[in-house]
Amino acid sequence: MYQPVNVKEQAQHLEQRVRALWEQNGIAEESISFREGKPRFVFFEGPPTANGKPGIHHVISRTIKDAVCRYKTMKGFQVKRKAGWDTHGLPVEIEVEKALGLSDKRDVENYGLAEFCTKCRNSVFSYEKEWREMTRVMGYWLDMENPYITLNRDYVETVWWLLTEFFKKDMIYKGFKVVPYCPKCGTPVSSHEVAQGYQEVQDPSVFVRFKAKGEENTSFLAWTTTPWTLISNAALAVNAREQYVKVRYNDEFLYLAKARLEVLDGEYEIVETFTGAELEHKEYEPLFRYIEPDKKAWYVCLADYVSMEDGTGIVHTAPAFGQDDFELGRKYDLPVINLVDGAGEFLPEVTDWAGVFVKQADKEIIRNLKDRGLLYKREQVTHNYPHCWRCKSPLIYYARSTWYIKTSTYKEKMLEENAEVNWFPSFVGEKRFGEWLENNVDWALSRDRFWGTPLNIWVSEDGSEMISVGSVKELREIGRMADGSPVPEDIDLHRPHVDNIVIESPKTGNILRRTPEVIDCWFDSGSMPFSQWHYPFENKEKFERELFPADFISEGIDQTRGWFYSLMAISVFITGKAPFKNVVVNDLILDKKGKKMSKTVGNTVNPMEIMAKHGADATRWYMLAASPPWVP
Numbered sequence: 001m002y003q004p005v006n007v008k009e010q011a012q013h014l015e016q017r018v019r020a021l022w023e024q025n026g027i028a029e030e031s032i033s034f035r036e037g038k039p040r041f042v043f044f045e046g047p048p049t050a051n052g053k054p055g056i057h058h059v060i061s062r063t064i065k066d067a068v069c070r071y072k073t074m075k076g077f078q079v080k081r082k083a084g085w086d087t088h089g090l091p092v093e094i095e096v097e098k099a100l101g102l103s104d105k106r107d108v109e110n111y112g113l114a115e116f117c118t119k120c121r122n123s124v125f126s127y128e129k130e131w132r133e134m135t136r137v138m139g140y141w142l143d144m145e146n147p148y149i150t151l152n153r154d155y156v157e158t159v160w161w162l163l164t165e166f167f168k169k170d171m172i173y174k175g176f177k178v179v180p181y182c183p184k185c186g187t188p189v190s191s192h193e194v195a196q197g198y199q200e201v202q203d204p205s206v207f208v209r210f211k212a213k214g215e216e217n218t219s220f221l222a223w224t225t226t227p228w229t230l231i232s233n234a235a236l237a238v239n240a241r242e243q244y245v246k247v248r249y250n251d252e253f254l255y256l257a258k259a260r261l262e263v264l265d266g267e268y269e270i271v272e273t274f275t276g277a278e279l280e281h282k283e284y285e286p287l288f289r290y291i292e293p294d295k296k297a298w299y300v301c302l303a304d305y306v307s308m309e310d311g312t313g314i315v316h317t318a319p320a321f322g323q324d325d326f327e328l329g330r331k332y333d334l335p336v337i338n339l340v341d342g343a344g345e346f347l348p349e350v351t352d353w354a355g356v357f358v359k360q361a362d363k364e365i366i367r368n369l370k371d372r373g374l375l376y377k378r379e380q381v382t383h384n385y386p387h388c389w390r391c392k393s394p395l396i397y398y399a400r401s402t403w404y405i406k407t408s409t410y411k412e413k414m415l416e417e418n419a420e421v422n423w424f425p426s427f428v429g430e431k432r433f434g435e436w437l438e439n440n441v442d443w444a445l446s447r448d449r450f451w452g453t454p455l456n457i458w459v460s461e462d463g464s465e466m467i468s469v470g471s472v473k474e475l476r477e478i479g480r481m482a483d484g485s486p487v488p489e490d491i492d493l494h495r496p497h498v499d500n501i502v503i504e505s506p507k508t509g510n511i512l513r514r515t516p517e518v519i520d521c522w523f524d525s526g527s528m529p530f531s532q533w534h535y536p537f538e539n540k541e542k543f544e545r546e547l548f549p550a551d552f553i554s555e556g557i558d559q560t561r562g563w564f565y566s567l568m569a570i571s572v573f574i575t576g577k578a579p580f581k582n583v584v585v586n587d588l589i590l591d592k593k594g595k596k597m598s599k600t601v602g603n604t605v606n607p608m609e610i611m612a613k614h615g616a617d618a619t620r621w622y623m624l625a626a627s628p629p630w631v632p
Helices: 007-025 027-033 056-074 090-100 105-111 113-123 128-137 153-168 227-232 258-263 323-332 358-371 407-418 426-438 472-478 521-526 540-547 557-561 563-575 607-614 616-625
Strands: 082-085 143-149 172-182 198-211 218-224 235-238 243-249 252-257 269-275 299-302 315-317 375-386 396-405 422-424 457-460 466-468 479-481 501-504 511-514 553-556 582-586
Touching: 007 027, 007 128, 007 616, 027 056, 056 128, 056 553, 056 582, 056 607, 056 616, 090 105, 090 113, 105 113, 128 607, 153 172, 153 466, 153 521, 153 563, 172 323, 198 227, 198 358, 218 227, 218 315, 227 358, 235 323, 243 258, 252 258, 299 323, 315 323, 358 375, 407 426, 407 563, 422 426, 426 557, 426 563, 426 582, 457 501, 472 479, 472 501, 521 563, 553 557, 553 563, 557 563, 557 582, 607 616
Parallel strands: 082 143, 218 252, 235 299, 422 582, 553 582
Antiparallel strands: 172 396, 198 218, 198 375, 235 315, 243 252, 243 269, 457 466, 457 511, 479 501, 501 511
8 A cells, every 4th residue: 555755755755864874974074174275265264152042043144154064165166164062151151150049140159150160161061062963963064073172272372362462562552442241241342232232111211300509499401311310410511502491391491402492391481591602611500419529510511412302401421330421521520420339229318218229219319309399201212222132131321441452543444355355145245244344443351250261461560560471382482370489381371360370560570460350251352263262373374375264154133243353353453454354144033923022022933843843954045035134
């Protein structure tokens, strides 16, 4: 009797036999060795983090990479495909914190730095088996036996060399600026990380009376969407060129912009008109006075950024918590009133809300203002607000000292090099990536964390001397352990081991100690063209002749402000050239309702189940045929 053919079963059986044939005969390796001496096609693999499970979005990017690399092999090129693992940074730390039941940076410090970093090192390959199996089952030819690993000492040593090259050319500096800051992780984040974490949220929009000094029953009506920053108010800002009015409103007088009179509910009478410039230096009573500022505060300043599109035309200013505010504070020599600690909680001086997370204090602060007759009205505003790309906590903008790379000084060169890259689709390179480069700001390099590449700068106690160490050899020559013993030959280039090394200044004899920060893990991954070959300590001539730049890379659209950017920023500075010639960008994989897949929503797809059900070839063909890769 005729038995119908089970096509799926046949496909899976065929794929299993083909994979077995490949593995038994080393076909993937043979595809490279039999092209020895042929023209090279250079491919860079972006490093995933192996302490997280692979998802269906990894299948599409790896399918694109494999298809291009196989095609170029068939066209006669030798295509080496070195795998890589991203093993540092917050992604690793957050998973370890969860496993240990720790909730924030302070818990980690109480747990112990050495023990925590050991746990991080041991955790980084939690799901390596799953990654290997997915790669094998989907038929992605990749050298996973000789990968680059960002925690390896050779890799870190090259990262140190790269950082020292920046340092020697005066491209690394420590600046006191307002930075996006994650209070849960206890560290600043860079602009390209901020771009990956926006969420639509509702925040309070409040209109507040600031009592005018020396004018009875008269207030400046100002506006803010961050009530918690009112605790640190130092000034009010108006636009010098705009018209402002003093109005009689019920039984009080209010100052606000003429163009924003619509915010008043009910009738009013204009009693005086001024330009913003005429209001400069007018004083008012502070809303809160938890400390006495060290400089003159609580008066009106002039700022071009004050808009007539929303609010009242009078903007509350807290130099500790906003970049525009900070710059205005420097112009007028305002005090930086910062009453928030590194966990985003109010300091003990704020007696009413000591120890409360700032955004959780908003409601109570608003109630306090209402009870004191200082709240005019409250509304809600829906807007996109930046959140930590890893822990999802809302970021705060926070004035603090951070190490930076002066990437803004060579953005024109990056734009010039980017114009030579073939982007698929072209609009990603021209618009999304090109505009990102056009608006480039200095790279916030340092992280106040634990598990990462330590920033290799040793500083004197008074900050007057700094040395950047660019190799293990140099470290052993000029450094010693704190107890006076020599630096071990096999020194681990991680915290806390390098924290115990001191350097005696050859100029002054001062003792220099390493600045405690680690670096942005995106610098690690962007270093891979150099660090995967331990350049320049090994493979120098080979690297410069045949291993750089990449002919081809491919990752998801989110990497335009992640890996693509870090590759470009490092390579253009070090070599003067773009690190890649061709980029294929894939967009998101959506669920059947057209929504973004998310673990929290519960609409993700297990790639192994899909390939087991339909076969790897069918899955790969579907990924390539359902739509162009750059369309969701």
